[in-house]
Amino acid sequence: MDEGLVSVDKFSGGSQVYFLTHLHLDHTRGLGASGGWRHGPLYCSPATARLLPIRFPGVDASLLRPVAAGASASLSLSSPNSGRPVSIHVTALPALHCPGSLMFLFRSDIGCMLYTGDFRWELGCDKARSAKKALLDALAGDTVDVLYLDNTYCHPSLNFPPRHVVAQQIVDIIRAHPDHEFILGIDTLGKEDLLLYIARALQTKIWVWPQRLLTIHLLGIDNNEEIFTTQTSLTRIRAVPRYALSIESLEALNTVCPTIGIMPSGSPWLWRNSEGKAKFSDKAPAKSSRCKGRGRGAGAIEMNYDPLSPPKLFEKDSYTLPYSDHACFLELEDFMQTVRPSAVVGIVRTSYCYVNPRGHFGHLCADEDEACTDNTPVKNDRHAGNSTPLKNSRHAGNSTPVKNGRHAGNSTPVKNGRHAGDSTPVKNGRHAGNSTPVKNGRHAGNSPPKRRPSALKTPRRRMVKISSPTLYRSRAIMMKRRHSCGAKIEEPEETIPFS
Template sequence: MENGLISVDRWESGSQAYFLTHLHSDHTQGLSSSWSHGPLFCSSITAKLLPIKFPRFDLSLLRILHIGTSHTLSLRSPSSSSTTTVRVTTFDSCHCPGSIMLLFRGDFGTVLYTGDFRWESNCEKAKIAKEALSAALQDDDGVDVVYLDNTYANPTYDFPSRSVAAQQAIDIISSHPEHDVIIGINTLGKEDLLLQIASVLDIMIWVWPERLQTMDLLGLPDIFTTDTTLTRVRAVPLYSFGADTLEALNLIRPTTRPTIGILPSGLPWIKKSLKKGEFLSGSFLTSRYKRSRPQSANNVEVHMDKQIGKTSPKVFHQHIYSVPYSDHSNFEELEDFIKLVKPTDLKGIVSISTCFIEPMYYFGRLCTGNQPVQVQQLHDRFKMKETDEIKGAVCPETSSEDDDVELNRSKESYKVKESGKRVATVSPETSSSEEDSVELDRNKMKALKVKLSGFRMRRFSALRRTRRGAKSSDLDYFDPDEQMGPS
């Protein structure tokens, strides 16, 4: 496969066609209103929403990919100038409105790029997408490479389906009938959560004006409002959601209308010794938890159960609940997906995750390629025991829409040769005697220590959005020189 042909969620110049899986900011790093490097292929919903994010974008560059439909591209090799045909099929990835999964087929073989996705067993849209993908693969010899959303490619992540987590949020709201409720959400995503809350409780939900515009473009039911007098439940941007906000709201109205917050995420949070007036920051997960125990606002200590999401929501602040609602597949769902696709090789698209584990480590046994040496090397490098408790794991949600914790890997790394002369870089795990407690922000958070193995940590605000990318792909290939059309 040649470079400089197609880019997926990468926006540097040099490619001849660009594919956007969805509009979350970690997938649009480098994309802007003035971007004009080539045709941009995306779903119809993404095309409809894109002008909100990039108001002056040249819409003539957009090429629509229809879900479940195969499209034909006429490609030209930069090295030989010969023309070849590539078919691209899109599937609903069920991550957020407009998100897609891409299946590329041609002389090079078959490549599946999942983008961010969540295919739950109880989700009708996911069931349809699975059936469509299975049908599309029937005539193929198999998938050569899967580029996988490995956000939660760790057995520690065992959170429930989104409908179950949404019911947990509903129960929290119902159990606080005299409280105002604020829910931290992204600029896109979690719409089904809000719809389920509104439907079950028969209420309207406040959203900020730009979010209301998105809801209208998505054609959602008329249950959203910008009038705060019409509802006690408000959905607010994540960057404005925090302990300081909740404390301020409760100080302003301590008796008439107290306020609680709900944070929906597959990411659990650990926080200790938050001083009064401090902004809640630092989103860290270790694989060693205890049961939740809410404390006062001046001395917050949070513990969580080892198996995320199988228990009740967590209280990590006097006024804030964490609900295990995630738009990324959990470990079991990823395993089922790999069993369905049976790829020869597997690559993770989360390449700078705070807790990167090469997907072949856990899923290599499910791949059809003859790679026992590679998998064994990964096991030797990580020196991990395949138990529910993964020593030293620190794995927050990787989307920059969801968090902004950045952990830099140790400079020491091992290069593991893979088939096709590709190279994966993994960080070694230190021995148990070398596990150090890393102290973050000593002036403000002296009591917060997170045990790490093979990682160095830098502290960022946990709820404000960052402008750095969280995912990347080396899927730079193909050469579409004609506008795509249905075949």
């Protein structure tokens, strides 16, 4: 399949059909561009379709294609290169991340691809069991060739209790402080189930800001119970935007009346600003010890937080509890065991620590020994893209000359007879084309020894491009873009082959 057919969570144009997994800001880049959305049909859940015109007034509603969880759609597209028809069958699956969140399963005559978006399928949860059954039914025994996985918490130290357990802990904290007011930090979308649980358990209303109340009504929540209000005098519990909950704001509120802040998040880590004041953040390194990953937070702090421990004061007048809408490590592992894809790619690149899911779950891939794709870094940078790894990184591609004349593509003879393309025998048996074994296994054609053929050897006409703003870039792609004609590096695009 040609490039430029389908884009998921990326809206910069250039594709024929677009898909939106959910309405969180990091998945909607490009929708708010000047002039509004006019690039093509946009598939999303019915709940997302109701919220889109409010969040992005410039979106042309006639381009929205609502598809409910469990429903399917058949797309008839055309190849931008050959003009030939291309058929893709898409199934929407519940992601259970926030209202309206979906996964998308893409199937065509050249393979199968699953894009999870942000999700959480809790172990033992009835909704998750139903979602898993729906996925297996949709696959009908087929193998997922490429799995795009939510790797937000892809580290063994990050395991959280079920959401209902944490919700009850929050209720217990509020009950234990009858004379305090409470501030909960939440997103502009998500954690509605938590607020409903608190309100029903305590038989109380919850304050939300006006825009949040509109979102709740558009989602069909609280139509009869009237749990949510914008009048502060009616309740001692307020849900505020997460950025508004800080140690400074709590200190100010406590000068008026006793107030406790609660941050329900899967990563409730504490950072300090330049003045030494503590503040909440969910952007800290995703490790329980010093983080050795990539990103500006790598190695910055140590964390002694145990997400399975009872709730405790995080700072004076504040609690943090691991209420996560992203899958924790054990849930990711269970998901990988269920899907068993041929290849897995992490969708989260804006992380303080680079966590490549193949490093933890490569043994659960059907093609465990498959050569690396552009998304998978190789030890010592021996492999970067479509090239064949050689000792000491002497080779980086099938057509790039290499220093000292060790290799100059598939057809150029090399000094001292070291390499003469795909068909010329080489002195001492070092190389004899694509079929002659080489002494010590140094080189046997264009494939590394003892590896199954890489999917990247697939002809270009059998490649599928899925564009997403959250995909990792390989080091090779970034360097190429950075040094080519001053091109601006924008959102990542990955080309994934199907076998």
